[in-house]
Amino acid sequence: MKITLRELDGTSRGYYLLLGVLALVTAIGMGAVWYMEHNGHIVTGMNNQIVWGLPHVFAVFLVVAASGALNVASMASVFGKTEFKPLAPLSGLLAIALLLGGLTVLMLDLGRPDRLIVAMTHFNFKSIFALNIFLYSGFMGFVIAYLWTMMERGAQRFTPMAGFFAFIWRMALTTGTGSIFGFLVARQAFDSALLAPLFIALSLSYGLAVFLLVLMLAFQGSGRALDTALLARFARLQVIFVAAGLYFVLVYHLTNLYFTKHHDFERFILLEGGVHTALFWLGQVLLGGIVPMALLLHPRIGELRGRITAATLLVVGGGFAQMWVTIVSGQAFPLVMFPGRQVSSSFHDGVVNAYTPTLPEWLLGFGGVAIAGLIVMLALKFLAFLPAHLDGAETARGRPAAAAA
Numbered sequence: 001m002k003i004t005l006r007e008l009d010g011t012s013r014g015y016y017l018l019l020g021v022l023a024l025v026t027a028i029g030m031g032a033v034w035y036m037e038h039n040g041h042i043v044t045g046m047n048n049q050i051v052w053g054l055p056h057v058f059a060v061f062l063v064v065a066a067s068g069a070l071n072v073a074s075m076a077s078v079f080g081k082t083e084f085k086p087l088a089p090l091s092g093l094l095a096i097a098l099l100l101g102g103l104t105v106l107m108l109d110l111g112r113p114d115r116l117i118v119a120m121t122h123f124n125f126k127s128i129f130a131l132n133i134f135l136y137s138g139f140m141g142f143v144i145a146y147l148w149t150m151m152e153r154g155a156q157r158f159t160p161m162a163g164f165f166a167f168i169w170r171m172a173l174t175t176g177t178g179s180i181f182g183f184l185v186a187r188q189a190f191d192s193a194l195l196a197p198l199f200i201a202l203s204l205s206y207g208l209a210v211f212l213l214v215l216m217l218a219f220q221g222s223g224r225a226l227d228t229a230l231l232a233r234f235a236r237l238q239v240i241f242v243a244a245g246l247y248f249v250l251v252y253h254l255t256n257l258y259f260t261k262h263h264d265f266e267r268f269i270l271l272e273g274g275v276h277t278a279l280f281w282l283g284q285v286l287l288g289g290i291v292p293m294a295l296l297l298h299p300r301i302g303e304l305r306g307r308i309t310a311a312t313l314l315v316v317g318g319g320f321a322q323m324w325v326t327i328v329s330g331q332a333f334p335l336v337m338f339p340g341r342q343v344s345s346s347f348h349d350g351v352v353n354a355y356t357p358t359l360p361e362w363l364l365g366f367g368g369v370a371i372a373g374l375i376v377m378l379a380l381k382f383l384a385f386l387p388a389h390l391d392g393a394e395t396a397r398g399r400p401a402a403a404a405a
Contacts, residue, residue, distance in 0.1 A: 004388040005089065008222050010381035015221065019377055022370045029367015032360040033108045041111065045356045050331045054357035055109035057323045058365030060177065061206065062102030062372060063136075064199055065319070067174040068207020068241075069094040070143060070166060077146075077163025083230060086387035087215070088163075092147040093376060093385050094211055095170075096140065101372030103136060105364060128176065128183050135173040142166040151384075174203045181326065188265040189330030194255060198248040202322065205241040208234065209315035214376060216305060218386055225389040232302030235311075239296045242315060246289045249322075268333050268352070269325065276329035279321045288318010328355060 008015070036043055046053040072091035076084040107113045123130045146166040149159040178199030184190040212234055219226040253270070256262035269280055292311040298304060332353045379385060 005086075005384035006386060006388050007382060007384050008218065008377075008380040008386065010377075012221070015377070015381075019374070022373045022377065025370035026367050026374060029363050029365075029370065032363035032367065036360050036364070037111065043358060044361050045358050046361075047353070047355070049335070049353035050328060050355040052327050052331060053109075053355060054324075054328070054361040055105050055364050055368075056327050057320060058368050059102045059106035059109065060327060061319050061323045062098045062105070062368060063177055064174060064203045064323075065206040065210050066095045066098035066102060067139070067170045067177075067200075068203035068205065069098055069211050070170050071204055071207055072211055073146070074163060074167040074170070077160055078167045083233070086390060089147060089150050089385045090215065090218075091211060092143050092150070092166075093379050094207075094214060095143050096147075097372040097375035097379070098207075098210065099136065099140060100375060101368040101370075104371055105368035109361075109364060128180050132173075132176045132180065135169070135176045139166075139169050139173045142169045170203075171200065174200045181330070186335065187330055187333075188256075188262050188336065189269075189326070189333055191262075192252060192255065194248065194252045195326075198245070198252055201241070201244040201248045202319065205238070205245045205315055206319045208238050208241055209312040209319070212238070212308060212312045213316070216309060218380060219390070222386070224386070227390045228302035230302075230390055231305070231308060235296045235301045235308055238311065238315065239293050242289055242293050245322075246285070249284070265333050269329060273329065273332075273352075276325060276332060279329070280325050283321025284318050284325055287314050288321055292318070331355075 044053060070091055072084050073088035073095075074091075075081040076088045107116060119130070119133060123133075125131070142162070143166050146159070146162040149155040149162045175196045178196040181187075181190040182193055182195035212231075216226070216231075218224075253266060256266050269276060271277060273280070292314045295307045295311040295314075298307060301307060332355060334351060334353070
């Protein structure tokens with residue numbers, strides 16, 4: 001299959017305006033980092049009870065979406081779906097950009113990023129955090145190698161093998177990210193092996209939503225044709241992935257309801273948690289799940305790009321709500337220090353922990369998103385990642401590129 005890839009023209013006013021906005025948001029985010037480093041985390045809303053706040057919500061969402069964004073390339077290389085072949089390079093680029101954006105937020109939020117070298121040179125292999133360092137760095141290496149085999153004509157014969165290893169590693173990465181929470185048995189919200197497959201399902205949904213938003217924006221901005229039949233296939237896949245995520249959420253909560261020790265937490269999340277309950281039902285389930293599926297289940301969805309855009313934006317918004325409920329709400333519920341025993345301490349026993357993110361936290365989170373956007377925009381301008389068009393037939397214009405998968 002011969003595929004013609006071309007760079008974005010990148011000379012329009014809209015391109016430079018968006019590039020400037022992303023650069024400004026990145027700079028403001030780095031300013032927020034300096035402010036938090038200079039004054040300490042006392043300027044954030046985090047405390048001894050909620051140590052993973054809004055920046056972690058952004059970071060984990062970006063990391064999970066990075067894994068899912070690679071799925072488009074995997075469908076071509078691993079599962080033989082050749083209609084997705086021209087979009088494999090963009091899929092790999094998004095995976096790298098989202099991962100870098102997420103890890104940047106994660107590293108800067110933890111404080112003392114200079115000590116990252118300690119975590120990279122001294123490993124406790126009993127710690128899921130140490131294992132995730134290998135998973136993140138390995139994912140980056142595999143995806144870069146995968147992209148190289150796509151773009152380099154002489155390496156095309158290695159693309160299927162590189163795609164297979166990248167696919168396996170991305171599954172391991174998402175499993176490891178979900179297991180960070182699943183292995184925390186002290187928290188009733190996290191103590192579940194179901195979080196690993198749940199995160200895999202969520203990665204498919206979030207990654208495809210981000211991919212579709214970038215794809216439609218890039219093609220519309222560059223005036224390239226985009227096949228409605230292909231968009232319809234993506235829309236149907238989005239419905240399947242969103243439904244899979246909702247299924248695992250349902251199984252997770254039903255499993256918790258089966259065990260008496262989790263009943264209090266389930267009552268908190270499902271009924272009495274205030275903003276946490278609202279984010280679960282309205283943000284995660286309704287706006288992030290049911291409404292997008294309803295929008296995308298249209299017989300002519302490929303022609304209705306406004307619906308696709310609205311649905312994917314809702315999936316992304318629902319993803320942030322899901323990450324808030326998983327990360328922040330899970331810490332807000334009182335920690336049971338000694339199960340089955342009545343104790344009194346200075347650790348706010350039995351009290352729902354309050355948390356309101358401050359402006360620096362928001363700025364850091366959006367800074368990570370902007371970093372991912374900058375990487376994508378600059379790469380599309382200077383490297384041939386986009387097919388010349390996707391209207392059902394490859395154009396002969398532009399320089400030929402390597403087969404994409």
